[in-house]
Amino acid sequence: MKVVTTIEALTTEIQTAKQKQQTIGLVPTMGYLHEGHLTLAQAARAENDVVVMSIFVNPTQFGPHEDFASYPRDLPRDTALAESVGVDIVFAPSVEEMYPQDGGIRIAAGKQATILCGASRPGHFDGVLQVVAKLFHLTQPTRAYFGQKDAQQVAIIATMVRDFNFPIEMRVIPIVREEDGLAKSSRNVYLSESERQEAPAIYEALQLARDHFLATGDAASALIEAKSHIQARTQGSIDYIELLAYPDLTPITAATEQVLVAAAVYIGKTRLIDNCIFTVKEGL
Amino acid sequence: MKVVTTIEALTTEIQTAKQKQQTIGLVPTMGYLHEGHLTLAQAARAENDVVVMSIFVNPTQFGPHEDFASYPRDLPRDTALAESVGVDIVFAPSVEEMYPQDGGIRIAAGKQATILCGASRPGHFDGVLQVVAKLFHLTQPTRAYFGQKDAQQVAIIATMVRDFNFPIEMRVIPIVREEDGLAKSSRNVYLSESERQEAPAIYEALQLARDHFLATGDAASALIEAKSHIQARTQGSIDYIELLAYPDLTPITAATEQVLVAAAVYIGKTRLIDNCIFTVKEGL
Incomplete structure (x- = not known):
């Protein structure tokens, strides 16, 4: 080398x-x-x-x-x-x-x-x-x-x-994940034991949003479902969670082919980010 | 092809x-x-x-x-x-x-x-x-x-x-020129016969500015000389004539290695542009 x-x-x-x-x-x-x-x-x-x-x-x-x-x-x-x-x-x-x-x-x-x-x-x-x-x-x-x-x-x-x-x-x-789905990050070491147990809820919420959107085509209700999941399963506060057309990062329309669902959530004082990208036609 | x-x-x-x-x-x-x-x-x-x-x-x-x-x-x-x-x-x-x-x-x-x-x-x-x-x-x-x-x-x-x-x-x-120095341009056909005879003064002025600057290092007086030449030899009006560091197009300093002297002059209603680029050390 x-x-x-x-x-x-x-x-x-x-x-x-x-x-x-x-x-x-x-x-x-x-x-x-x-x-x-x-x-x-x-x-x-x-x-x-x-x-x-x-x-x-x-x-x-x-x-x-x-x-x-x-x-x-x-x-x-x-x-x-x-x-x-x-x-x-x-x-x-x-x-x-x-x-x-x-x-x-x-x-x-x-x-x-x-x-x-x-x-x-x-x-x-x-x-x-x-x-x-x-x-x-x-x-x-x-x-x-x-x-x-x-x-x-x-x-x-x-x-x-x-x-x-x-x-x-x-x-x-693709994102490398722990066995329970949490995206690997050097910041994960800052999590307390209970925070670490809550953190996989972020990826669960992204998957819920994806599945809900693929089933219904309704981005707004997909986000509500994802937010509810994070609020129910964690003590964290949501910085953002969004569904957007990928790669333009514009609102989703009938013509959207790829979707990004991305979240940033404070679990305690630690800000964790995660996302998934999926093809609209894949699940329909 | x-x-x-x-x-x-x-x-x-x-x-x-x-x-x-x-x-x-x-x-x-x-x-x-x-x-x-x-x-x-x-x-x-x-x-x-x-x-x-x-x-x-x-x-x-x-x-x-x-x-x-x-x-x-x-x-x-x-x-x-x-x-x-x-x-x-x-x-x-x-x-x-x-x-x-x-x-x-x-x-x-x-x-x-x-x-x-x-x-x-x-x-x-x-x-x-x-x-x-x-x-x-x-x-x-x-x-x-x-x-x-x-x-x-x-x-x-x-x-x-x-x-x-x-x-x-x-x-x-490099700019292709007529025998008398006028830069070739499709706009030259708009010039009247007398305007056509005046137009080479633009390139003459650029050369005067270059030579003056190379001899004295004084950009301000080089420009004055160039402007005087155009005013004396043409009925035209000067849009701009500038000496600038090339390629940054910033004011000339002691560190400047290449200089652009560029002019735009209205000869009658026809706006003509011309320029020359020279290396400072060349003439010193």
Whole structure:
């Protein structure tokens, strides 16, 4: 495995791969790798000749009062983990390498970025699109791997790929769950024993909403059922739970083919997110 | 020469070229080809295995009161001209093919777009960047060809290529001039005989500004000299004449390496633009 920190060195590796007609799988990360990242890398490993993992804490997706400076970083540990799952190239540039100058051009996420988790993070998804577009151009991947856990991020990137014709296949890797259905998250360790027992109700509620919507086509009553389930089974408070057309994140219409049902719920002080994406025609 | 109108057909051609490791030159146009376009195509022909010319009147770069509907179109004539200069593939999509849906993501040009010709066309360069990014992704060119005549457009696209790491070489083809220095333009036919005799003063003024700046480093006095020349030699009125750092289009500083001097002048009722780009160290 090679660790490269400059665009020039990365470009040499990419050009070599392209000359050999090799497929390239890109796994973009901000480092401090956990099981979710490794699952993405394993999927990339299975499907591509060359696997590139980027490790870059991108300043432009942090708000002025967010935790860019204190975001955890551990490159030696990350490179060891990346090597253990078969990554070929780790691209770990500095901020100066990625943003040596600024001509002022921005990619502006639209209405998709103003709802769900985006409502409380203005500008966040603009920064995500900026760094993802740069990484796509730098690595020219055949396929790029993202976790479905961050469904809104995935939807917005998928929209950029679609509407700007990036020659890339987006691969969305399903959420890894505990045996009782709770989505795996590094935040789950913050849950008390009783909170941990309540937490699977979030995924149960998403499934109820999905099944109700597929049976009736009624998004409003599907949401009521899901909310009731969370309120009955947990002490938590719901930040949001929504059914939206995927990937546009617009209200569901008769033409909607794919649906995202997504929730953010405070279980005690811990904010947990979960979602599922389903095809409308699948269940009808 | 092939004429393709769908993204699917274009993609097949591009993939074939990529599999053969062929270089691709892209000449983006809005059609109604003139000598300037053909010069770009000839440059692309000389440097690439495959030459793609796009012909697409892009609605998103026209303002609501601009002439999108009446913009001249003549695809049969254009394809004949393209073939005559050795273009391999003409990509002439419909608006529906290029914009089948809209997830709301935009590329926003920054301060570069608010000056010079951009001052009177809000949103114009956002639309240009949108369609150029799409065409870059669709054709994956080794090199893309633009005319220096539209210096602001070139500067903004060059900034996008640089700041978003497009794996593309931008080739900027010099302005083609009449023997007396007047930049060739389809608008020159609107000039009366006396106006035509005055018009070369614009290019003379640009050269004076360049030479003065290179000799003294003083942008303000270089502009005064250029304006005086136009006022003394023409009946025209100056829309703008500016010296700016290229490609950022910011004020010139001690660190500036390349300079754009650009002018727009009304000669009678005809608005003529011209510019030159020079390297600071060249003349010092």
